[in-house]
Amino acid sequence: MTYRTAAISAGGQTRQSRKNRNTVSYVGANTKLGPVSNLIVVSILLALIGLLYLTQITKTSTYSYQLDTLQDQYNEDLKLNQALKEDAARLRSIKRVANADATSTLVDISEETIEFKN
Amino acid sequence: MSNYYQELNSGRTKAIFIVFSFVLVVFLIQLFRLQVVDYDTYRSQALASQQKKFTIPAVRGEIYLDSKDGPTPLVLNETRHIVWVDPTFITSPDEVAKDLAPILKRSERDLKEQIEGALSPGLIFIDENLNGAEIEAIENLNIDALKLTGKDSDEKQVDLYVDFTKIDSTIDIAQKLSAIIDVSENSIISKLSPTQYLEIARDVNLQDATTIEEMELKGVGFVEYSKRVYPEDQLAAQLVGFVNTDGEGQYGIEQYYSDEIKGVDGQFKAVTDTRGVPLRASDDNILIDPVDGAKVSLTVDRSVQAKAEDVLKNQVDKTGAEKGSAIVMDANTGKIIAMANYPSYVPSDYIKVANAGNDNLFVNNAISSPYEAGSIIKIFTVATAIEQGVFDYEGDFYDPNQEVIDDFTVKNTTTFTGTRPTREVITYSLNTGAIYALRQMGSGQINNEAKQALYEGFTDRFRLNQKTQIELANEINGVIREPDDPLSSTIGYANMTFGQGFTVTQAQAASAYASIVNGGTHYSPYIVDNIEYSDGEVVSTESKVIDTNVVSKSTSEAIRDLSEGVLTEGLSNGYQRSGYMIGGKTGSAQLPLPDGTYSDTQTIGSFMGFVDNNLGDNYVIITRIDRPQISGYAGSGAALPMFAEITDWLIDYYKLPPNEELK
Numbered sequence: 050m051t052y053r054t055a056a057i058s059a060g061g062q063t064r065q066s067r068k069n070r071n072t073v074s075y076v077g078a079n080t081k082l083g084p085v086s087n088l089i090v091v092s093i094l095l096a097l098i099g100l101l102y103l104t105q106i107t108k109t110s111t112y113s114y115q116l117d118t119l120q121d122q123y124n125e126d127l128k129l130n131q132a133l134k135e136d137a138a139r140l141r142s143i144k145r146v147a148n149a150d151a152t153s154t155l156v157d158i159s160e161e162t163i164e165f166k167n
Numbered sequence: 168m169s170n171y172y173q174e175l176n177s178g179r180t181k182a183i184f185i186v187f188s189f190v191l192v193v194f195l196i197q198l199f200r201l202q203v204v205d206y207d208t209y210r211s212q213a214l215a216s217q218q219k220k221f222t223i224p225a226v227r228g229e230i231y232l233d234s235k236d237g238p239t240p241l242v243l244n245e246t247r248h249i250v251w252v253d254p255t256f257i258t259s260p261d262e263v264a265k266d267l268a269p270i271l272k273r274s275e276r277d278l279k280e281q282i283e284g285a286l287s288p289g290l291i292f293i294d295e296n297l298n299g300a301e302i303e304a305i306e307n308l309n310i311d312a313l314k315l316t317g318k319d320s321d322e323k324q325v326d327l328y329v330d331f332t333k334i335d336s337t338i339d340i341a342q343k344l345s346a347i348i349d350v351s352e353n354s355i356i357s358k359l360s361p362t363q364y365l366e367i368a369r370d371v372n373l374q375d376a377t378t379i380e381e382m383e384l385k386g387v388g389f390v391e392y393s394k395r396v397y398p399e400d401q402l403a404a405q406l407v408g409f410v411n412t413d414g415e416g417q418y419g420i421e422q423y424y425s426d427e428i429k430g431v432d433g434q435f436k437a438v439t440d441t442r443g444v445p446l447r448a449s450d451d452n453i454l455i456d457p458v459d460g461a462k463v464s465l466t467v468d469r470s471v472q473a474k475a476e477d478v479l480k481n482q483v484d485k486t487g488a489e490k491g492s493a494i495v496m497d498a499n500t501g502k503i504i505a506m507a508n509y510p511s512y513v514p515s516d517y518i519k520v521a522n523a524g525n526d527n528l529f530v531n532n533a534i535s536s537p538y539e540a541g542s543i544i545k546i547f548t549v550a551t552a553i554e555q556g557v558f559d560y561e562g563d564f565y566d567p568n569q570e571v572i573d574d575f576t577v578k579n580t581t582t583f584t585g586t587r588p589t590r591e592v593i594t595y596s597l598n599t600g601a602i603y604a605l606r607q608m609g610s611g612q613i614n615n616e617a618k619q620a621l622y623e624g625f626t627d628r629f630r631l632n633q634k635t636q637i638e639l640a641n642e643i644n645g646v647i648r649e650p651d652d653p654l655s656s657t658i659g660y661a662n663m664t665f666g667q668g669f670t671v672t673q674a675q676a677a678s679a680y681a682s683i684v685n686g687g688t689h690y691s692p693y694i695v696d697n698i699e700y701s702d703g704e705v706v707s708t709e710s711k712v713i714d715t716n717v718v719s720k721s722t723s724e725a726i727r728d729l730s731e732g733v734l735t736e737g738l739s740n741g742y743q744r745s746g747y748m749i750g751g752k753t754g755s756a757q758l759p760l761p762d763g764t765y766s767d768t769q770t771i772g773s774f775m776g777f778v779d780n781n782l783g784d785n786y787v788i789i790t791r792i793d794r795p796q797i798s799g800y801a802g803s804g805a806a807l808p809m810f811a812e813i814t815d816w817l818i819d820y821y822k823l824p825p826n827e828e829l830k
Contacts, residue, residue: 128246128391132373138240138398143473 217438224393225430228460230407230420232399232469233696239469241399242407242421242514248376249390250368254285256386266382270375271368278367285365290314291358294348295326304347310340329359370394394515401511403472405531406465406694408640409514417517418529420695422640424463427698433457459701466502466696466708470820471495475507478812479790483509486795486805492532493809494673495817498681498777498785500710501690503637506533506674532791534637537645537670541756542596542802543775543789544666544676546726547631548604549593550683551624553722557607560725564589564603572613573658577602580800593729594737596753601664618650618660625663628717629679630689631671638695638708645671666756667765673789676775681787682717683726684750684777689714730777738803742811744818746825751776751788751810753802758794769794772801774810778818780826788813 082090139145146152201209231238250271257263264279271278297305297315302325305313312333317325327348334340341355371379376389395410408419416425436453479491495505512520512528520528530536552558563586569578579597592600602613609617625631625647632647647669648655662668674692682689691711699705718726730750734741743749754773757765772792779785788810795805817823 128373131243131245134240135243135245135396135398138243141239142399143402143469144400147473 214438218436219439221435221437223433223435223455223457225432225457226459227393227395227410227414227430228424228428229462230428231462231464232403232467232472233465234469238464241397241403241465241469243396243398244393245396246373246391247369247394248371248373249366249392250371250376250379251364251366251388251390252282252285253363253386253388254282254365255363257282257286258385260286263384263387266384267367267379267387270378271371273368281367282365285362289331290328291331293327293329293344293355293358294350295324297325297327297348301347305344308343308347310343312340313344331359334359397514399469401513402469402476403465403467403506404511404514405508405529405533406467406506406639407514408529409517411517416640418640419531420463420465420639423638424461424695424698427461427700428463430460430701431458461701462699464696464699466504466694467506468504471505471817472507474816474820475505475813476509476511478809479507479509479792482792482805482809483795486792486797488795488805489793490532491790491792491809492536492673493788493790493813494533494677495813496677496681496692496787498685498779498787499690499783501678501681501692502710503692503694504786506531506694508532531639531641533673534635534639534642535672537643537672538771538791539667539669539756539759540671540676540773541666541754541771542598543680543752543754543773544671545593545596545601545664546683546730546752546775547625547629547679548601548621548664549729550718550722550726551621551628552604552607553725554624554628554718555608555620558589558604560590560729562589563587564592564600566591566597566599566603568599570599570602572602572661573656575658577658577661590729590732591737593752594732596665596733596737598665602661605661605664613657613661615650618655621660621663622647622650625669629682630713631669631675631679633675635672635674635678635692637674637692642674643672645669645675666754673773673791676773677787677789679717680775680777680789681785682714683723684730684779684787685785686720686723687716687718688712689717727777727779734776738807740803740807742807742814744815745830746780746827747818747823748779748781748826748829749776749814751807753800753807755800755802770801772804772806774802774806776810776814778814778823780823781829782824782826784821784823786814786817788817 227244229240229244230242232241233239250267252263254260260279260282263282264275267273268275268278302315305315305327312330312335314328314330315325316328327344329340337356337359341352341359344350344355345352371389379387380389397404397407406419408417408421410421411417414429416422416428421428434453434455438452475493475495479493482488483491490508490510492508493505494503494507496503508531510528512525517529520526549558549560553560566579566584566587568582568584569576571577577598579595579599581595581597589600589603591597592604605613605617605621607617608620609615626633632645634642634644636642647663648659650660659668678689678692689712691713693708693711695708697705697707727748727750730752731748732750733752734743734750738753752775754771754775756771756773757767758769758771760766772795773790775787775789777785777787790806790809790813792801792805792809795801797804
C-alpha cells in the first residue's frame, strides 16, 4: 500500500512525497484566476492590441501627411517650371531679339561682302 | 462565508442585479442598433462631413511654332495669383501697404486707402428706384445712416444708400429696411458687414507671390489660377485665338482644337483631417487622374510669320490702309509657312480689345473675310479656258478695249484697241481679254454654255466655293452664283472673269493657285504639324492630296509663264531674282457699294504669286491690303511690294538654291 502525502507549501506548491521513496517533487499549485484578475488581464490584452492598431494607423496617417507635403512640393516645382519656361521663351522671343543691342550691330549680308572659298 | 452568500442571494441584491442587467441590455441593444442596423446611415453622414472633393485641374495644352531650331513656344501656361486681404485681420493698414506696395507695383497710398475703405466703406448701395411709399417709410424711420439719393433733384430715380460711418446697429437697420424694401435682411447684413475678402492685386507672378508669402503677413491670402501666356506677344495672334474667362477657346487653334487642348479635369475624393489635408489611407478615397491637354505644334515658321507681319505692318502704316493679310504656303505640300494679319493684338489682352469695340482684330482675314479679289481671278479664268482648249495663250485676239454688256461698260486700264497677243490678257490685266476667254468657252457668246464652263472651272476644278478645311476656327466660304441663279446675268458673269461679283478667301485662292503652279495637284492646306497627347501618342499631319489633275502640265507651264510675264513685262515695278522663276498676278478690286455699284476710290489690292527654283522648292505667297490711300493701283502699288519683300527674304532665309538654268 502506498500513500502519498501532499503538503501545501507557503508558496502554494504541493509537495508530493511517497513513503519509502526518496522522491520529492513539487507540483505547481492549481492556480486559478479570479473574475477580477481575469477581467484585468483581458483588458490589458485588449488595450495592447488597441495600442498596436493605433500605432499602425498613426503611422499610415503620417505617411499621408508626408505624401501631401511631397505633393505640395511637386506642385510648387511644377509652377516654378512653368514660370521658367515662360521666362526662357520670352528671352528668346522674336521681338526681344530684334530689339536687342547685339542685333542693332548686325549688318545685312550682300553678295559683295561674302567671299566664297572654291 | 455563508453570510456573504446569503447577502448575495438576498432580494435587494437580486433587484439591483436585475436593474443593472436591464440597463446593460438596453445599452447593448442601442449599440447594436447604432453600429450594425444604422451603420450605413451614420457612415454616410460621417463621410459627408469628413470627405472632401478636390478637382484636379487638367493643364491646358501648349501651342508651338516651327523654327529652324525646332518647335518654339507660342502659347504656354503659367500659375498666377490673386492677392487678397481680410481687412478685419489687419491691425495696421499702413504697414501692410508699405510692405506690399513695391512688390505689387501699386501706390502705397492707394493700397492703404483701399484697405481702410474696406473697413469703413463710406456710402454702401442698398437698393435702387424706390417708389413713393418706400421713400416715405424710410424717411419715417429717422435713421441718420440712411441716405436717399436723387430725392431732392429732378432725377426720377431715388436710390437708397447707408452711411457706414453712422451705423449703430447693422442688424437693427437690416431688419427695419427689409420690412420696407424688397431686399432680404441677410442680404442687407451682408452688404453692411466689412468684407473679409478684398482683392488687392491680380496676375501676380510666382516670384512675387512667394516673396509676399515669406513675409507671413497676417490677413493676406492667395488664390491661384492658371493663365495663358504669350511669350511672342502678338505674333500669330489670329492663328492662335484666346481662352475666355469660362476656359473656352475662341478663334483660331484654341477654338478648333478646344476639346483636345483643354484636357479633362481629374477628381480626388478623400477623407480629410480638420485642416482639410487628405488622409490617403482609406478605401473610400477616389482618385481619377486628370488628362492634361494635348500639345499642338504648327507648321508655321516663327521667323517667316514675324517677317510677314512686319512687312504688313510697315505697308499698312505707310499707305494708310485699313488692314492687310498674307499667306505663305508650300505649293508642293499645302503646308502653311505663315498666315499673317495686321493690325493685330496680344491675345492676353482680349478683354481690353473687346471692350474697346475692336473685335475685328480677332478675325483671321485670310480665312474668314471673303472678298471680291479682282484681277488675280483672271489666272483662273484663263486657266479654265486653256484647259477647255479654247484659249491659245500664244495666239492673238481682238481687243475692243471696252465693251458694253447689259448696259454696263467694261473697260481696260490701257487704251489700246486692236489685235494683240492673248498673253497680254494676263500681262496687262485686260478685262476685255478675260471676257474674251469667257466667250471662247461659249463658242463666241456669253451664253449658258460659257457660264457653265466658267462656273465649273471655278468650283469643281479650282474649288473656289469650297472651304479649304484648314484646321482653324471660323473659316468662311466665298460665294459664287450658279449660272441658273436668277441674279446670274450676262454682265454678272462677265464681271466674274476678272474677280468681281463673287467672293473668295485668300486661303482658297492660294491653294487653287498652288494647284496650278505645282503642275496640277491640289493639296489641302494645313497648319498643324502634329498633336502630342498627354499619354505620349503623337498624331502627325500628312500632306493631303485632293486632286492630281486640276490642270494639265501644259496649262500649268502656260500659267507659270504668263505669271512671270506680269513681273517681267507688265509692271514697271516688277520683281525678279536671278536663279528663280517668280511670277504672279495683281488685283485691284473696287469695293462694292450698298447700291450695287462699285467705288471709284476704295479698292482692295492683292498680289497672288509664286517663287520656284525648279529644284523642288515652290512657294505661293498671296498678299492683300484693304483701302490703301495711294495713287495708282492698290494691287501693283501696295500689294506687290509686300510680295516682293517677303519673297526676297524667304529665298535668303531658306537659302533656296538658285537654278543655273533660270539665271
